[in-house]
Amino acid sequence: MGVRRRSGAFILQVNPILCDGFGHCAELAPELVKTDEWGYPILKSDPVPLADAGTYESARYAERGCPRQALHIHRISEKKPH
Amino acid sequence: MIALTTPYLWYTTRATGIVALILFTMVVSLGTLVANRIGGTIVGRFEINELHRSLSMVALTFLAIHILTTVMDSYVPTGLISAFVPMTSDFKRVGVAIGAVAFDLILAVWISSLLKLRIANTSWRFIHWFSWLGFTTALVHAYMTGTDSRTGIGLVLVATCGAVVAAAALWRFFGRPTRAAGRTALSPLATSKDPVRATSDAPRPFPVSQRPTRERGRR
Numbered sequence: 001m002g003v004r005r006r007s008g009a010f011i012l013q014v015n016p017i018l019c020d021g022f023g024h025c026a027e028l029a030p031e032l033v034k035t036d037e038w039g040y041p042i043l044k045s046d047p048v049p050l051a052d053a054g055t056y057e058s059a060r061y062a063e064r065g066c067p068r069q070a071l072h073i074h075r076i077s078e079k080k081p082h
Numbered sequence: 083m084i085a086l087t088t089p090y091l092w093y094t095t096r097a098t099g100i101v102a103l104i105l106f107t108m109v110v111s112l113g114t115l116v117a118n119r120i121g122g123t124i125v126g127r128f129e130i131n132e133l134h135r136s137l138s139m140v141a142l143t144f145l146a147i148h149i150l151t152t153v154m155d156s157y158v159p160t161g162l163i164s165a166f167v168p169m170t171s172d173f174k175r176v177g178v179a180i181g182a183v184a185f186d187l188i189l190a191v192w193i194s195s196l197l198k199l200r201i202a203n204t205s206w207r208f209i210h211w212f213s214w215l216g217f218t219t220a221l222v223h224a225y226m227t228g229t230d231s232r233t234g235i236g237l238v239l240v241a242t243c244g245a246v247v248a249a250a251a252l253w254r255f256f257g258r259p260t261r262a263a264g265r266t267a268l269s270p271l272a273t274s275k276d277p278v279r280a281t282s283d284a285p286r287p288f289p290v291s292q293r294p295t296r297e298r299g300r301r
Contacts, residue, residue, distance in 0.1 A: 018203060022119060027126040065128050067116065069203040 009047035011074045012059045016040075018070035028065045029058035047076055091155040096229055098148040100239065103224050105141035106188075107243040109134060110217050114250040119259050135195075142192060149185065177226035180219050187216030217247055 012032050014025075021039035025032075032055065034042045048055050056073075063071045112134035121127040149165045152158065160178060164171035166186060168179035194201065194209040221244050230236035 022116075022127065023122060024128045024131060027122070027128045061128075064199070065131060067131065069198065069206070 007050065008075060008077045009049045010056065010059065010076065011045070011047050012043050012062065013072055013074045014041055014043055015070045015072075018068045020068050020070075022067045024065045024067060025062040025071055029055075029062040031055055032059055033062065050075075089157070091151045092157050094151040095148055095155065098144045098151065099224065099228060100230065100236070102141055102144040102148050103220065103240070103243055105137060105144055106217055106220060107246050109138045109141050110213060110247050111250045112137060113213065114254045117254060118257065138192070138195075142188070145185070145188065174227050177223060180226060181223035184216050184219035184223055187212050187219065191216060214247075214251060221247075 012025075012029065019040060021035075021041075023035055023039050023041075025041050026035045032044045032048070036042055048059075050056055059073050063073055112130060115121065116127065116131045116134055119127065121130045152160055153162045153165060158173040160171045160173050164178055165182055168182045169175055170182075171178035190209055191213045194206050198206050221240065224240050224243075225231050228236060228240070231240045
């Protein structure tokens with residue numbers, strides 16, 4: 001696994017063109033993904049700190065498990081004020 | 083090539099061939115379940131997908147043993163090249179050639195899946211369609227070259243595997259759901275008697291606890 005950087009944050013993002021609403025992400029990362037009534041994902045828009053290892057692991061499972069490869073983890077080095 | 087004359091290599095070839103055929107039947111069927119979006123209530127959809135991936139690794143292992151023992155066995159004159167290139171085997175030229183085609187197709191599907199995160203998803207999907215052709219050629223190979231597949235339980239097995247995958251193919255092409263077939267989990271909307279709620283802006287309960295989710299810490 002190596003050294004995991006603890007600073008910074010990430011956002012799980014979806015490419016809505018590729019997404020076909022399989023719903024695997026909502027099962028793999030329930031803390032980040034909800035589904036709308038058609039089964040498409042509604043992603044948590046707030047950045048999650050990388051120090052939250054469990055959530056980051058879920059995001060990686062969701063990214064890997066997407067049948068359409070529509071998800072990716074966008075890393076941000078600093079927490080953006082919003 | 084190493085010449086080995088023990089009959090057990092030949093027995094291993096036969097046995098692993100049969101097991102690999104059964105395993106690939108299961109892999110193709112499970113892949114159809116994923117594509118047709120089965121799961122989400124009792125078992126998660128991701129669990130079927132993971133089973134599909136894991137079982138394909140088991141099937142590939144059996145296929146590797148099947149090919150290696152055939153190549154190593156000196157009873158039948160097949161070389162390592164015959165496992166990849168069709169029409170190079172002196173033993174059952176056409177049957178082994180079809181097996182080589184099946185192996186090449188399965189290799190293409192496997193390698194594209196290993197590179198799935200690096201290649202375009204449309205490329206992966208295009209290559210993944212060839213798994214149907216790979217299974218069909220493997221089935222023909224099993225019938226043509228299989229020592230046990232012409233009579234008795236072997237024939238029943240080959241016919242059953244073919245029938246299962248044929249049913250899966252028909253279901254895949256005629257019974258596939260629309261682009262997004264709705265929520266994966268036990269949704270309050272799925273059982274709601276009041277469909278108006280589906281479009282209302284009111285906050286609604288979200289049954290995370292009822293949803294099959296990956297267990298924390300499991301690989």
